[in-house]
Amino acid sequence: MTQVVIVGAGPAGATLALILVQRGIAVKLVEASRTFGRVFRGEGLMPSGLDALKQMGLSSLLERIPHRALDAWEFTVENRFLFRVDEPIESGGQPCTLVSQPALLQALIDEASVYANFEFVQGNTVQDLLWSDRRVVGVKLGDGRELAATLVIGADGRNSTVRQRANLSLEQQSHNFDILWFKLADSPKFESENVFYSILQDRHAFGLFQSSEGNLQIGWALHEDDSSDWKQVNWPEMLASNSPPWLAEHIRTHADTIERPVLLSVVVGRCPSWWTSGLLLLGDAAHPMSPIRAQGINMAFRDVIVAANNLVPLLREGVGDAAIDVVLPKIQAERSPEIIRVQQLQSQEAAQAELLGKSALLRWGASQLAPLVRQPIRQSWLHRQRQLRQGVTPIKLTV
Numbered sequence: 001m002t003q004v005v006i007v008g009a010g011p012a013g014a015t016l017a018l019i020l021v022q023r024g025i026a027v028k029l030v031e032a033s034r035t036f037g038r039v040f041r042g043e044g045l046m047p048s049g050l051d052a053l054k055q056m057g058l059s060s061l062l063e064r065i066p067h068r069a070l071d072a073w074e075f076t077v078e079n080r081f082l083f084r085v086d087e088p089i090e091s092g093g094q095p096c097t098l099v100s101q102p103a104l105l106q107a108l109i110d111e112a113s114v115y116a117n118f119e120f121v122q123g124n125t126v127q128d129l130l131w132s133d134r135r136v137v138g139v140k141l142g143d144g145r146e147l148a149a150t151l152v153i154g155a156d157g158r159n160s161t162v163r164q165r166a167n168l169s170l171e172q173q174s175h176n177f178d179i180l181w182f183k184l185a186d187s188p189k190f191e192s193e194n195v196f197y198s199i200l201q202d203r204h205a206f207g208l209f210q211s212s213e214g215n216l217q218i219g220w221a222l223h224e225d226d227s228s229d230w231k232q233v234n235w236p237e238m239l240a241s242n243s244p245p246w247l248a249e250h251i252r253t254h255a256d257t258i259e260r261p262v263l264l265s266v267v268v269g270r271c272p273s274w275w276t277s278g279l280l281l282l283g284d285a286a287h288p289m290s291p292i293r294a295q296g297i298n299m300a301f302r303d304v305i306v307a308a309n310n311l312v313p314l315l316r317e318g319v320g321d322a323a324i325d326v327v328l329p330k331i332q333a334e335r336s337p338e339i340i341r342v343q344q345l346q347s348q349e350a351a352q353a354e355l356l357g358k359s360a361l362l363r364w365g366a367s368q369l370a371p372l373v374r375q376p377i378r379q380s381w382l383h384r385q386r387q388l389r390q391g392v393t394p395i396k397l398t399v
Contacts, residue, residue, distance in 0.1 A: 033123070082370055295388065
């Protein structure tokens with residue numbers, strides 16, 4: 001019987017598993033973690049990701065789990081309002097929506113679990129790949145079990161074990177920051193509208209929003225040339241001293257709710273090849289994305305649609321291994337143009353923030369001349385967002 005082994009139950013792995021089992025294909029989904037409740041999981045669904053879920057018939061899942069649409073994006077420089085953009089950005093379009101990713105993943109697994117041809121292997125790591133005549137034919141688990149497969153899908157994230165065991169290289173792009181992630185008590189300011197605040201003060205840049213589960217989350221850009229030891233910083237005071245007055249007051253009042261920050265090491269890059277015989281990489285395993293504008297989960301869903309379009313007809317028919325291997329590079333070829341362009345746009349966004357961060361004169365000019373520069377800066381930002389929100393290439397589920 002045709003069997004697919006998917007490694008990694010993140011957005012790409014869990015969604016693809018459900019799509020395949022719904023179409024009669026046997027799937028074993030392997031996940032190393034015993035719970036989906038990691039400290040950080042990206043939760044921003046752009047219109048491109050929402051559209052992908054709709055095409056896959058999964059929009060109703062959002063109604064059953066914590067989620068909340070963003071109402072606006074607002075930018076401040078040196079404690080001066082720069083500009084604001086209301087959601088949805090496009091006339092008649094969908095607003096960016098924040099969703100509890102752990103709840104979404106669990107809902108996807110629950111949906112797949114009603115099918116007899118699905119098995120979820122949780123809390124078990126993949127130690128190695130199984131090979132026969134230079135073709136991947138399965139995986140070996142940490143407990144010694146071996147799972148045979150017609151096709152192995154590596155969807156196990158930016159530090160993919162599957163990628164390493166398959167000797168598929170990752171060409172990393174340069175980046176100059178990591179992210180420190182904080183959670184703190186909610187603020188009444190977010191009751192009426194949920195605004196994503198981007199704040200630049202001195203050289204410090206951070207984003208603030210209300211998560212789908214009701215607390216506030218802060219992503220602080222930790223630059224590579226920052227000489228201070230972030231583990232020793234008085235973070236409540238550091239955050240407050242670089243915040244607008246309303247936020248500074250909230251942070252100081254609720255300083256005891258600020259959890260120890262989690263360091264998110266940013267990895268950005270692409271694999272020259274996403275595949276080898278019997279194996280395909282998807283999502284961050286193939287092309288780890290920058291955290292800018294929450295592209296990881298959205299690109300993963302779009303990867304799944306293209307992979308399903310190419311693989312489902314072959315897997316249903318039980319064709320030979322050679323026929324499956326032929327479509328693997330086609331999947332990469334179809335997805336690469338969008339991934340390359342989105343990473344370019346993310347890089348442009350990061351470069352602009354870096355330029356402002358390094359130049360006190362530019363920050364002063366942006367804050368003092370805000371009424372004059374507001375519109376051209378706003379239009380430049382909007383121009384970049386269209387493809388980051390809608391995607392670059394048309395994607396349509398056909399199976």
